[in-house]
Amino acid sequence: MNGYDLIVVGAGIVGASCADEAAAAGLRVAIVEPGPIGGGATACAMGHLVAMDDDPAELALARHSLHRWEEFADLAEAEFSRCGTLWVARNEAEAAGIAQRVARLEASGGEAHAVDAQALYRLEPALAPGLCGGMLVPREAVVYPPRMALHLVRRARQRGAVLYAGRAARRLGRAAVTLDDGTVLAGPTLVATGCALPELLPQLPLRPRKGHLLITDRYPGLLHHQVLELGYADSAHGHAGSSVAFNVQPRPTGQILIGSSREFDVADPSVSAPMLQRMLQRAFDFMPALRGLRAIRAWTGFRPATPDGRPYLGAVPGRADLWVAAGHEGLGVTTALGSAQLMLDLLLGRTPAIDPAPYAPARALA
Amino acid sequence: MNAAGVVRLSVDGEPVAVPAGSSVAAAVARVTTRFRRSVRGEPRAPVCGMGVCFECRVRIDGVPHQRACITPARDGMQVNTDD
Numbered sequence: 001m002n003g004y005d006l007i008v009v010g011a012g013i014v015g016a017s018c019a020d021e022a023a024a025a026g027l028r029v030a031i032v033e034p035g036p037i038g039g040g041a042t043a044c045a046m047g048h049l050v051a052m053d054d055d056p057a058e059l060a061l062a063r064h065s066l067h068r069w070e071e072f073a074d075l076a077e078a079e080f081s082r083c084g085t086l087w088v089a090r091n092e093a094e095a096a097g098i099a100q101r102v103a104r105l106e107a108s109g110g111e112a113h114a115v116d117a118q119a120l121y122r123l124e125p126a127l128a129p130g131l132c133g134g135m136l137v138p139r140e141a142v143v144y145p146p147r148m149a150l151h152l153v154r155r156a157r158q159r160g161a162v163l164y165a166g167r168a169a170r171r172l173g174r175a176a177v178t179l180d181d182g183t184v185l186a187g188p189t190l191v192a193t194g195c196a197l198p199e200l201l202p203q204l205p206l207r208p209r210k211g212h213l214l215i216t217d218r219y220p221g222l223l224h225h226q227v228l229e230l231g232y233a234d235s236a237h238g239h240a241g242s243s244v245a246f247n248v249q250p251r252p253t254g255q256i257l258i259g260s261s262r263e264f265d266v267a268d269p270s271v272s273a274p275m276l277q278r279m280l281q282r283a284f285d286f287m288p289a290l291r292g293l294r295a296i297r298a299w300t301g302f303r304p305a306t307p308d309g310r311p312y313l314g315a316v317p318g319r320a321d322l323w324v325a326a327g328h329e330g331l332g333v334t335t336a337l338g339s340a341q342l343m344l345d346l347l348l349g350r351t352p353a354i355d356p357a358p359y360a361p362a363r364a365l366a
Numbered sequence: 367m368n369a370a371g372v373v374r375l376s377v378d379g380e381p382v383a384v385p386a387g388s389s390v391a392a393a394v395a396r397v398t399t400r401f402r403r404s405v406r407g408e409p410r411a412p413v414c415g416m417g418v419c420f421e422c423r424v425r426i427d428g429v430p431h432q433r434a435c436i437t438p439a440r441d442g443m444q445v446n447t448d449d
Binding site for chain 2: 294
């Protein structure tokens with residue numbers, strides 16, 4: 001009998017979180033994943049746990065998720081490193097916005113401080129001269145996303161979840177999923193397939209947004225915080241065809257992850273030399289010492305982007321027992337745990353921990 | 367190189383003399399077999415000797431991650447192992 005209380009399709013960080021949350025709630029869970037666990041956008045991601053404050057709904061989801069991430073602060077597999085986030089201002093105009101951002105982050109329950117230029121260089125001496133200060137968010141952290149996804153799936157399985165590994169969901173029926181080998185699983189279904197969402201739910205608009213990352217050899221002590229330019233949100237939330245932003249991360253090994261780029265309408269997953277060069281030039285402008293480092297590898301990934309930048313979390317309109325948790329764009333790792341809790345709140349009819357209205361999939365069909 | 371065909375350099379602060387044309391790896395081997403540490407702290411030393419395995423990386427004149435096996439030793443080099 002292939003009957004379940006919940007069939008989770010997709011085992012990236014979002015699907016894995018949903019499966020873990022459902023198994024913890026006592027549900028009989030199936031997980032369907034054709035590839036490696038956490039092998040899609042999850043494996044390409046930086047793993048920065050960060051609250052972005054420019055959209056109140058996104059901030060609420062991130063804040064709730066960040067609290068949930070604390071559960072894993074001591075888990076070896078998470079490679080959780082509380083490096084904090086340092087946002088840097090290039091000029092007075094960017095610096096002028098800091099007070100408001102600090103206020104919004106603190107109002108949401110976070111901790112943030114404005115730092116003047118002197119303090120900025122004390123925190124990160126390798127930053128280029130001439131910057132105007134910034135904002136330190138000291139409690140934020142980084143994790144290693146694919147290992148977290150694997151951990152969550154393992155924990156779900158320890159609680160009885162059944163993994164259909166190497167199997168793809170081909171068709172969604174009425175409270176049923178048909179797999180590519182003909183197996184039919186019966187039960188309410190939650191689709192968490194990220195960029196592959198249109199294959200199963202073409203009515204929900206979603207576009208892949210390509211990004212590049214590069215990792216260096218080990219240079220311990222050069223970089224201490226995840227450092228981003230304050231203009232990052234303009235790149236992340238703007239709708240330009242392509243953009244780059246300074247975003248660097250110290251890995252616990254001493255390696256440095258360098259990002260970031262964003263491109264719509266590019267299907268080719270290969271590294272684009274011009275885009276990589278543009279991204280690195282941006283990073284060198286903010287931190288010239290990066291230019292002398294040895295790069296080990298550059299790669300790309302695709303963020304699942306919805307038209308308004310918010311994920312789809314909730315019931316699929318007009319379909320009984322069909323749910324979706326997808327479209328987290330670049331914040332899927334940060335918001336996976338809170339997304340999973342919200343999904344289970346909705347599935348089980350509990351009072352949601354946060355207002356689900358901004359994420360309702362129905363908004364895409366209005 | 368000096369007139370005698372000998373190159374003099376420093377490895378972890380110790381003076382080392384090697385025949386001209388020697389690699390930095392040859393000079394380091396006079397002092398220590400621990401060229402570097404892995405990310406988990408294990409000692410590492412040259413394996414391939416031809417620039418492929420990257421196990422012989424040392425700091426040369428302040429620049430980290432230089433492959434000792436394919437870098438010719440030069441007079442006055444300051445080499446540091448165990449980075």
